[in-house]
Amino acid sequence: MSALDVGRRRVVVGIRGLSIVIGLRSALVGAVVALATVFLALLALALGDFPMTLAEVVGVFTGQVDALPRIVVLEWRLPRAIAAVLFGAALAVAGAIFQTVTRNPLASPDIIGLANGSFTGMLVALLMLGGSWPLLTAGSLIGGLVAAVVIYLLAYRGGLHGFRFIVVGIGISAMLASVNTWMLLRVELETALFASAWGAGTLNSVTAATAVPAGICIVVLLALLPLVTPAVRQLDLGDDAASATGVAVGRARLAAIALAVCLVSVVTAVAGPIAFVALAAPQITRRLTRSPGIPFVTTGVVGGALLLGSDLIAQHVVPLTVPVGVVTVVLGGGYLVWLLIHESRRRA
Amino acid sequence: MGTIVAPAVRVGRGTTRAAWIGAAVVGLLVAVALSVVVGANPMAPGTVLDTVLGGGTAESRFVVWDQRIPRTAAGLVVGAALGVAGALMQAFTRNPLADPGILGVNAGAAFVVAVGITFFGVTSPLGHVWLACAGALVLTVAAYAIGSAGGQAAGPVRLTVTGVAIGAVFAGLTTGLTLTHPDAFDRMRGWSAGSLLERGFDVVLPVLPLVLVGLALALGAASGLNSIALGSDVARSQGVSVRRIQLVVLAAVTLLAGSATAVAGPLVFVGLVVPHLVRWTLGTDQRHIVLGSMLLGPVLVLLSDVLGRIAVLPSEMPVGVVTAFAGAPVLIALVRRRTVTAL
Numbered sequence: 302m303s304a305l306d307v308g309r310r311r312v313v314v315g316i317r318g319l320s321i322v323i324g325l326r327s328a329l330v331g332a333v334v335a336l337a338t339v340f341l342a343l344l345a346l347a348l349g350d351f352p353m354t355l356a357e358v359v360g361v362f363t364g365q366v367d368a369l370p371r372i373v374v375l376e377w378r379l380p381r382a383i384a385a386v387l388f389g390a391a392l393a394v395a396g397a398i399f400q401t402v403t404r405n406p407l408a409s410p411d412i413i414g415l416a417n418g419s420f421t422g423m424l425v426a427l428l429m430l431g432g433s434w435p436l437l438t439a440g441s442l443i444g445g446l447v448a449a450v451v452i453y454l455l456a457y458r459g460g461l462h463g464f465r466f467i468v469v470g471i472g473i474s475a476m477l478a479s480v481n482t483w484m485l486l487r488v489e490l491e492t493a494l495f496a497s498a499w500g501a502g503t504l505n506s507v508t509a510a511t512a513v514p515a516g517i518c519i520v521v522l523l524a525l526l527p528l529v530t531p532a533v534r535q536l537d538l539g540d541d542a543a544s545a546t547g548v549a550v551g552r553a554r555l556a557a558i559a560l561a562v563c564l565v566s567v568v569t570a571v572a573g574p575i576a577f578v579a580l581a582a583p584q585i586t587r588r589l590t591r592s593p594g595i596p597f598v599t600t601g602v603v604g605g606a607l608l609l610g611s612d613l614i615a616q617h618v619v620p621l622t623v624p625v626g627v628v629t630v631v632l633g634g635g636y637l638v639w640l641l642i643h644e645s646r647r648r649a
Numbered sequence: 650m651g652t653i654v655a656p657a658v659r660v661g662r663g664t665t666r667a668a669w670i671g672a673a674v675v676g677l678l679v680a681v682a683l684s685v686v687v688g689a690n691p692m693a694p695g696t697v698l699d700t701v702l703g704g705g706t707a708e709s710r711f712v713v714w715d716q717r718i719p720r721t722a723a724g725l726v727v728g729a730a731l732g733v734a735g736a737l738m739q740a741f742t743r744n745p746l747a748d749p750g751i752l753g754v755n756a757g758a759a760f761v762v763a764v765g766i767t768f769f770g771v772t773s774p775l776g777h778v779w780l781a782c783a784g785a786l787v788l789t790v791a792a793y794a795i796g797s798a799g800g801q802a803a804g805p806v807r808l809t810v811t812g813v814a815i816g817a818v819f820a821g822l823t824t825g826l827t828l829t830h831p832d833a834f835d836r837m838r839g840w841s842a843g844s845l846l847e848r849g850f851d852v853v854l855p856v857l858p859l860v861l862v863g864l865a866l867a868l869g870a871a872s873g874l875n876s877i878a879l880g881s882d883v884a885r886s887q888g889v890s891v892r893r894i895q896l897v898v899l900a901a902v903t904l905l906a907g908s909a910t911a912v913a914g915p916l917v918f919v920g921l922v923v924p925h926l927v928r929w930t931l932g933t934d935q936r937h938i939v940l941g942s943m944l945l946g947p948v949l950v951l952l953s954d955v956l957g958r959i960a961v962l963p964s965e966m967p968v969g970v971v972t973a974f975a976g977a978p979v980l981i982a983l984v985r986r987r988t989v990t991a992l
Contacts, residue, residue: 407810411817455981468746468984471813472977475750475917479973482842483966490835494828501824576817621829630821637814642795 327590331599334589338386338606345382345609346374348617381504384512385612385625386605388504388568389578391519393586393604394526395561396579397595401537402557408467409580410565411633414474416574418448419566420500421477423573424484427496434511438570445566448473449558502575502626504612515571522564526597529557537594575626577633578608584640666937669930673944680951684721685713687955689962715849723848724951724968727909728919730860732946733867734905735920736927736938740874741898742793745925745983746809749785749906750917753816757788758910759841760819763826767833775855782859782907789902791815793895843916843969845954856908863904864943870897871935878935916969918976919949925979949975 346358351373361374396409410416422444426436456462456469481500485493498505532553535543544550568575582604583595589603590596608625611632615625686697690712699705700713731749738747749755761784765771771780795811823841827834873894876884881891909916927941953971960966 412810412813455985458985465984468809469981471751471809472980476973476977479842479917479967479970483970486842486967487964490831494831494834497824497834498828501821501828576821619825623825623829627821627825627828631818631825634814634818634821638795638811638818641811641814 324590324592324596327586327592327596327599330586330589331596331602334599334602334606338602338609341606341609341613342382342386345385345613346378348613349373349378376509380509380512381507381612382609383516384507384572385504385609387516387519388572388575389582389604389606389608390601391523391564391568391604392575392578392608393582393600394523394597395564396604397583397586397597397600398529398533398557398561399579400583401533401595402554402561403466404537404539405464405467406584407580408470409583410561411574411576411580412467412474413452413470414477415445415448415452415562415565416502416569416576417474417477417481419445419569420481420574421484422447423499423570424481424496427492428484428488441570442566445569446562448477449562453558498624499573501624502573502629503624504572505622505624507571511571515567518567519564522560522567523601525560529553529560530597533557534594573624573626575608576630577637578604578611578629581629581633581636582607585636666931670941670944673941673948676948677944680948680955681721681725683955684724684951685717688712688717688958689965719849719853720845720847720954721951722850723845723853723912724954725947726853726857726860727845727913727916728947728950729943730863730905730909730946731916731919731950732923732942733864733939734902734909735922735946736924736935736942737867737870737874737898737902737905738789738792738920739924740878740935740938741895741902742808743878744808746921746980747812748918748921749902749909750915750919751809751816751921752788752792752812753814753819754785754788754792754812754902754906755910755915755917756816756819756823757791758782758784758907759837759915760784760823760826761787762840762911763823763833763837766836767826767830778856778859778908778911781911782903785907785910786899786903788815788819789899789906793899840914842967843914843972844967845913845950846965846967848912852912856912859904859908863901863908866897866901867905867939868936870894870901871939874898874935878933913950914969916950916972918972918980919946922976922979923949925983 343355343358346361347353347355351370353370353374357370358374361371392410396411399409399413400406419441422440422442423437424440425444426440430436430440452466452470452473455473456466458465485496485500488496532543532548535546535548536550536554536557538546540550543553565579583600585607586592586600586603587595590599608629611628612625614632615623615628619628685701686692686694692709692712696705696709697713700709701718705713734749734754735747738749738752739745741747758781761780762771762777765776765780771777792808792812792815795808823837827837873884873889876887876889877891877894884891884894906920923942923946924938927938927945931937931941949972950968953975954968957966957968957971960971
């Protein structure tokens with residue numbers, strides 16, 4: 302690789318055959334954000350109806366305090382905090398994959414409405430099939446995957462053009478959103494409120510029982526990431542350049558998108574469609590690291606910190622407890638609007 | 650501005666255009682007739698006609714005069730308002746994908762209405778109208794400000810995504826608000842799907858003057874928009890006050906989108922689809938586009954509403970769901986064509 306050194310410092314992590322090259326700046330940013338995440342996590346474990354000091358929280362892990370604080374921290378708050386970090390990472394990596402593969406920062410799963418598809422699937426499972434958690438999960442997985450396939454097929458025309466992909470996604474998304482609103486109209490207020498809270502994206506219903514299987518899925522999916530990364534990096538150069546370097550473009554893209562859709566769907570199945578983490582995290586990361594592409598690992602770390610921080614805001618800063626999705630949509634959407642204004646100003 | 654359009658006008662185009670406008674008028678009459686005749690409560694067309702002319706039983710008078718005719722009037726007003734608002738936004742932003750729904754204007758109007766319902770206990774239709782207009786104004790200005798940031802028209806994707814982002818933020822705020830206030834949630838959810846159900850004259854009459862003013866402003870601004878389509882500099886050299894046209898368009902879009910949202914809730918895609926259909930048939934003169942959208946908008950809304958009434962008997966599908974299903978394929982077809990960015 303030294304012959305192709307472009308002057309950026311980088312670190313290589315991994316074992317033979319499966320290594321990840323990380324820019325030095327990316328690694329530093331990742332480390333700093335990871336430290337911040339740990340701090341946020343301690344905060345998340347300390348805050349709540351049973352307030353504790355940070356020292357007490359640390360004490361729980363070193364085995365120094367009695368039963369009640371242990372239960373509060375380990376059984377009540379820890380699953381939610383870990384879920385926030387893992388879900389945020391999963392969404393962020395999925396967004397990074399979408400944005401890299403389509404070569405468009407706006408083609409993230411939020412904009413193209415995979416989440417609306419998942420929500421439709423979940424509502425169908427809830428309203429027509431009664432709704433146990435496994436059914437809801439299956440419904441939202443199927444909904445997300447079907448939405449992704451339909452958008453891909455409709456947007457595909459001799460290549461996957463980022464613009465077409467986004468607008469087709471917006472169209473499908475609007476259709477699904479109106480169906481969702483309509484289905485919510487046809488049920489009783491209580492069911493509608495429950496479904497609507499889930500539809501906004503919330504970590505309130507996360508327990509160890511739902512978080513553990515989802516967490517395992519996410520870890521497995523993230524472990525598959527190094528398999529698709531090299532091809533995705535080539536796709537970032539454009540389809541022609543990628544196929545010239547020997548990448549089977551269609552297959553590589555499908556594999557990458559499938560991985561991203563699975564990541565989004567797993568999160569959506571448990572926590573509902575949490576908006577704009579997938580869109581904002583990669584862009585924030587790219588700006589922090591000043592990297593030409595989107596560094597996947599750092600993006601994952603940033604995404605985890607974003608969702609954990611948003612959940613803290615949703616639980617403790619806003620006067621009434623709101624779903625975390627409301628916080629991310631306002632913060633992430635606001636950031637996106639700012640980004641669009643800022644970029645068009647700078648270009649002029 | 651006739652000289653500007655002249656090169657594009659072929660011989661015989663005038664008669665073709667007259668034929669299309671005639672067809673639109675016929676279509677509008679058919680749509681109105683269907684909207685009065687068809688419904689979940691089946692009645693023979695003869696009975697309906699009899700009732701409209703002053704006869705009929707008590708029940709048929711109730712169904713026709715208290716339910717179907719007000720609802721048809723609401724569809725007419727909403728359709729014309731949204732169609733023209735979409736045409737204005739597309740011309741104004743020079744963006745073929747502009748639509749009050751896509752650009753988040755309706756979501757902003759909905760948010761302000763939600764604030765009014767939740768915190769100020771606003772229940773009167775007229776209150777909804779003013780709140781919705783205020784929300785529409787803020788969002789139209791925002792969409793335009795972002796669209797023209799940097800001194801040039803934003804690309805379709807940028808503007809669309811900006812609108813989606815703004816819309817998502819406001820939808821998120823509305824969700825947060827309604828989820829924490831179950832009463833408001835219950836009142837909002839019927840309205841937020843986009844429906845003409847039980848929209849009587851008490852809702853339609855207060856907005857009618859606003860919509861008429863909006864339509865008049867739109868017709869007045871149309872020839873100026875023809876010049877702006879050639880670029881601000883050309884427009885200025887032709888003696889058009891670009892700033893004034895912009896203000897007029899802004900006022901018109903605010904009144905039209907705000908009123909329509911207040912009556913029917915946030916309807917997507919009507920404002921997107923109608924101007925495109927008109928452009929395909931009547932050409933690119935904004936005066937014809939505004940006029941055609943005014944005729945075709947109600948056709949789309951009324952037919953969608955009729956379809957929604959009979960599609961899932963015995964219950965009813967809100968018109969917003971039907972227009973979304975009618976509009977999304979048009980949007981997708983638009984981007985699948987090669988020359989998508991050309992207006």
